[in-house]
Amino acid sequence: MKQAANTPYRLPPTIFHARSKGLWFGAALLALVSLSFWSLDLQWRAFLSLEAAQSMARFVGEFFPPDLSPAFLRKVAVASWETLAMSALGTLLAAAFGLLLALPASRTHEGDPAHARAPTRLLLNALRAVPELVWAALLLISAGLGPFAGTLALGLHTTGVLGRLFAEAMENSPHAPAEALRAQGVGALRVFLYATLPQVLPQLVSYALYRWENNIRAAAILGVVGAGGLGQLLAFHMGLFQMGKTATVLAAMLLLVAAVDALSYLTRRALSR
């Protein structure tokens, strides 16, 4: 039998063929998007009308001039420092507890039964799944209004994130130094302190710094539910329609985030050199 010079042209599979995955996926996506728009009673008319545009313009206009009186600036500075402290302490707590939980959540050598691995990972996932703001709203009941609730909320969520990252880092680190110590009869704690930890420490620190950057953003808005910092000031003055003060708080928020971004960028560049 003679072979065709060119491979024969193959038609694409028919629509109801299992291989038309792309088509079905596209149809499902289209359905999801149109259902979303259809089921939400979006008030485009209210938003796109001339009236709405005017009210938006008036609203933005009220932001100017921002309130720059020394007394208020001092208040904003205190709130910024509170936000910064919340994020730093929350990340620190999370790093400590994350490390503590990462130990049972990781299997570091072959003979390790690691019974606690699955339940600890479940706990870490649950901590991670609930956003900071939801934690803060729940914690207000037991910790009261103020930055303490916010700090704990950041700590809980970030513990879930960091615990999991730390556990993966430890499982993926080279096992030879730990094996060498274990073969000499060194106990589990000292194996961790002198073999595993020194190897993964730079990675753990860079994860924690990265999360700190995220937590600054989170800490700035946590206050909206009453958990202290710039967010609380923002929600308070916006609720009273004091737009000049709101503008100052917003500007402080942006400055804080930008400053931390720049700082962490410089730190990372210095560390990687």
Place this chain on the structure above:
Amino acid sequence: MSGLKPPERDPAWWGRLFWLGAALALLWPLLVATEFRPWVLLSAESRAPTARFLAAFVPPATNPEFLWLVARETWRTVAIATAGITLALVVAVPATLMSTRALSVSALSGRMAPLPAALRQAVRWMLVVLRSIPELVWALVFVRVVGLGPTAGVLAIALTYGGMLGKVYADILESGETPATRSLLANGSGRLQAFAYGLLPQNAAELTSYTVYRWECAIRSSVVLGFVGAGGLGQQLDNSTKMFAGSEVATMLLVFVALVALADQVSAWLRRALA
């Protein structure tokens, strides 16, 4: 030969002790600023409501009307996220096309001309502004203008995520290989053609997987936006917490964790299928 004997103690001991002390000294102002008083959690006046609230968690609320309400609000949460991401694409795609340096015709022969360079930089700055304002703040602003409801949430997600997607899309397009695009442009194809036949096929998988990942993030955001009145699961959670209805909160937290896990799975599956 005592010189060969290894030291009995950790030789770096003093250094470690010093740095621990220094860290604690730095920690002190943080503890003061955050009013860090863990014993507040154990004091009598906070223990009683906490215990009552937590005791109400079991059993979670399962009466049919409430479950129906939760199901409806969960769909709203997903719908807000999906609609938000769709509108974010409307912002991000044109911004990407405008800001990608790989699609510059004047850059083919040396430096980019000053006007296009300025335009690209301006678009980039606009994206930076869009994404550096948190979505919650956008939502607070829009709630004032359009009133309570999902419109504010959708717009907030659209603006913040539009900024993020636009920036990352441009980064992805520029980090890939550009010779195919450049040769298309050099042979006289239009920018859109060069994009569709040069840049897009190379980067489609990465672009899609990033978009799916952001959709997953948007679901989490849309729950949070509910707390400022944008509707959905977050708003119900806020109401129930304020009424100390522990059993309702328990149900919604479980649904929420399940929703996030599901979105996680779907997004992981999609990204694997697309890779």
